[in-house]
Amino acid sequence: MAFIHGKGTVVTLAATDLSAFTNNVAFNRSADSHDTTTFGKSAHTYQGGLKDGTATITGIYDDGASGPQAIIEPLLGTVVELVYKPEGTGTGKPTKTVNVLVTAYEETAPVADMIAWSASLQLTDSVALTSQA
Amino acid sequence: VNIADVMDELGTALDTITGLRVHPYSADRVTPPAAMVLWPDPLDYDATFARGMDRMTLPVVVLVGRVDARTARDLAAKYLDGSGTSSVKAAIDGGTYSACDTARTLSATVGAYSVAGVTYLGVEFQVDITGQGA
Numbered sequence: 033m034a035f036i037h038g039k040g041t042v043v044t045l046a047a048t049d050l051s052a053f054t055n056n057v058a059f060n061r062s063a064d065s066h067d068t069t070t071f072g073k074s075a076h077t078y079q080g081g082l083k084d085g086t087a088t089i090t091g092i093y094d095d096g097a098s099g100p101q102a103i104i105e106p107l108l109g110t111v112v113e114l115v116y117k118p119e120g121t122g123t124g125k126p127t128k129t130v131n132v133l134v135t136a137y138e139e140t141a142p143v144a145d146m147i148a149w150s151a152s153l154q155l156t157d158s159v160a161l162t163s164q165a
Numbered sequence: 166v167n168i169a170d171v172m173d174e175l176g177t178a179l180d181t182i183t184g185l186r187v188h189p190y191s192a193d194r195v196t197p198p199a200a201m202v203l204w205p206d207p208l209d210y211d212a213t214f215a216r217g218m219d220r221m222t223l224p225v226v227v228l229v230g231r232v233d234a235r236t237a238r239d240l241a242a243k244y245l246d247g248s249g250t251s252s253v254k255a256a257i258d259g260g261t262y263s264a265c266d267t268a269r270t271l272s273a274t275v276g277a278y279s280v281a282g283v284t285y286l287g288v289e290f291q292v293d294i295t296g297q298g299a
Contacts, residue, residue, distance in 0.1 A: 054217070055214065
């Protein structure tokens with residue numbers, strides 16, 4: 033067991049590797065909770081329900097044909113495949129693959145810094161967690 | 166990013182300022198007015214994943230003459246201008262670069278700088294550089 037640095041993270045959206053333009057991935061998973069409390073209980077009880085999740089990718093804007101604007105903006109409102117390798121590429125390392133609805137693409141252009149971008153993704157259906165061969 | 170190439174290209178950009186002697190390195194002897202492109206401070210790797218982008222701040226020191234000379238003050242003021250033919254910011258920000266993606270003059274500080282035992286009035290410009298990591 034070891035701590036893992038994030039610099040090797042790989043993120044691919046719709047089969048395009050965006051890693052070189054990306055500096056943060058927030059991969060959030062959640063589950064519905066259903067209150068099953070009945071009379072006579074002194075505390076709430078719950079059961080789990082459907083799973084859900086979102087992902088947010090952020091990075092530095094690039095004007096290339098495989099850059100974030102050229103790739104992500106046309107995907108707004110569509111469902112595509114997200115491949116997220118938090119530990120990077122290598123045998124035995126995890127890969128999370130899931131379809132996502134691209135719900136937002138944002139560019140931020142500050143006067144005194146690089147143009148940044150952010151994409152919001154709604155996970156749709158199950159997340160497949162596999163080990164890389 | 167090859168740092169030496171970036172320093173050379175900054176030197177080329179500064180060469181467009183008439184009369185300024187440009188050293189794209191830390192010279193041990195200068196004749197003012199002279200500019201030196203110094204080592205990055207700091208050089209930050211991994212601004213994005215997968216060695217996509219590195220970022221650094223390069224100091225550029227312009228020495229103009231004796232600290233107490235009015236002519237040195239006036240010359241320093243020209244180099245500090247935000248625009249014009251003697252503007253260091255205009256020369257650097259308007260340069261052509263292939264060794265990096267962007268070069269932008271962030272700030273400048275006026276002070277006394279000693280080179281080879283001689284103290285000069287000088288201006289230290291901080292230049293923000295971004296480029297490909299791999």
